[in-house]
Amino acid sequence: MTNQDKHSARAAAPQDNAAAEKALGVELTPLREQIDALDRELLSMLNRRAQLALDVGEVKKKYGAPVFRPERELQVIRKVQGANPGPLLDDSVASIWREVMSACRGLEKPLEVAFLGPAGTFSEQALYAHFGHEVSGVPCPSIDEVFRAVEAGTVEYGVVPVENSTEGAVSRTLDLFLQTSLKISGEIALKVHHNLMASSPDMQGVTVVRAHAQALAQCQHWLTANYPHLERQAVSSNAEAARMASEDPTSAAIAGESAANRYHLHMVRTHIQDDPHNRTRFAVIGRYETEPSGSDQTSMILSVPNKAGAVYQLLAPLADNGVSMCRFESRPARSGAWEYYFYVDVEGHQNDAAVARALEELRRNAAYFKVLGSYPSSK
Missing domain, CATH: 3.40.190.10 (Periplasmic binding protein-like II)
Incomplete structure (x- = not known):
């Protein structure tokens, strides 16, 4: 290529770029105008939804009903996912709707939720994954303080770690479940990258x-x-x-x-982290007992007399009633007599007929029996 040819090529390049930019603008402008129009329509519809949420809040106040109902919000998300034609992924739809519902809830009064602090913990991430960002997070210096804050009524809910896929149960949380009157109303399974x-x-x-x-x-x-x-x-x-x-x-x-x-x-x-699939499970604790959502699990604590076959006999009602056990964890009772508490999760809500029958039999057979709560499963 001669010097003249090179000069001509350099001169043509800006013209080609300008032509490409103009052609790009011609094609993008009508698409952007459609997006702008849809954004205005979305904003109008979101505000209509927010007004309806405020109306729902007024009715709830009249009857003393809780502002946050996790089973209802999960049903809403599942319904929207079921109607989702794409291309949005179902997980993306869930994230969007969770934030929409959180923003609508926050118009009345943002929920106050305690978590293991300070700010920046995985417990805080779990809090926002469950409640959305229109909440007031209250950091606590220990898991004990999270329980205390909820029990004292200074916050409505708390988020505490329960178990990790690599290292197993968080012992302090399990011990505090024995002592508290609070209920589990939700769970969050969070991917943990250290x-x-x-x-x-x-x-x-x-x-x-x-x-x-x-x-x-x-x-x-x-x-x-x-x-x-x-x-x-x-x-x-x-x-x-x-x-x-x-x-x-x-x-x-x-x-x-x-x-x-x-x-x-x-x-x-x-x-x-040593395990690339490392996950931690968190529990939401509070005074609210959830209604069935259609995909629930129930957590309980059991103990048995120290005799041969006692654990097998205790758990037999689950199999007899077709109730699937999805978690079984033991903790020393600290009585000095080699006795244990068993932390058990089963599929289904305690109000489901089969689960209710199994729990009644467990209650009769167990030396100690405590239901920690039924709540929507994170699976």
């Missing part, structure tokens, strides 16, 4: 890594392989570890991405 973060991007000067004991356990193999020299310290929550790391350059933390953003830490490595 990240190593520090004030220095290269971990310069770091001597200790802090996190909740469960998070340290879920990342123990990765830490041993990559930072075997670092001391490991358990703290009350991952977000608390991140807060401490923001104030102490010798400290790193294991926490979620939101904690790194909140406390202005560098993400040294992402997704360091």
Whole structure:
């Protein structure tokens, strides 16, 4: 190509770009106008829905009914998903409608919900995944304080971790279920991605890594392989570890991405959990007992006399009534006599005929029997 040819090509390029931009604008303009018109229509319909939600709120006040009914909101989401023709994915539809309902609820008074703090924990993420963002989150320094806040009536609900797919049950939560009169009204299964973060991007000067004991356990193999020299310290929550790391350059933390953003830490490595499919299950606790939603499970605590075959005999009513057990966890009764409490989840609502029959038989046969609640399943 001669110099003249090169010059001609350079001169033609801006003209070609301008022509392409003009053609793009011609095609996009009518589509954008349709989107703008639909946005106005959506806004009008959302405000009509919000007004109806306010009207529903007035009726609820008259009869003292709760503002938040998790089973009703889940039924709404399932109904909308069932009518979804696409291309939106059902999970996206659920997220959108949850936020719409949360915004409508918030017009009356935002729910106050306690969670294991400080801000930036996975418990806070679970809270927003369940209630939407139009709530007032109240961070608590411990799981005990979450229970206390709900029991005292300073908040309507609490969110507490129950079990992890790698490390199993959160013992403190299970122990507090024994003592409380609160009920489980919902559950959240959250994908948990742990990240190593520090004030220095290269971990310069770091001597200790802090996190909740469960998070340290879920990342123990990765830490041993990559930072075997670092001391490991358990703290009350991952977000608390991140807060401490923001104030102490010798400290790193294991926490979620939101904690790194909140406390202005560098993400040294992402997704360091040993199990790539790591999930944590959270329970929503409060005084509200849910009605059947159509896809529920029931949690209970049982104990049996210390004799041969006692556990088998205790659980036989579940099989006899066709009730499927989806979780079975044991905890020492701390009586010094090698006795145990059994934490059992079954499919179905306690008001379902088969489940009700099975529970009645369990109540008669058990040395200790307590229903923690029936609630919509997160499955």
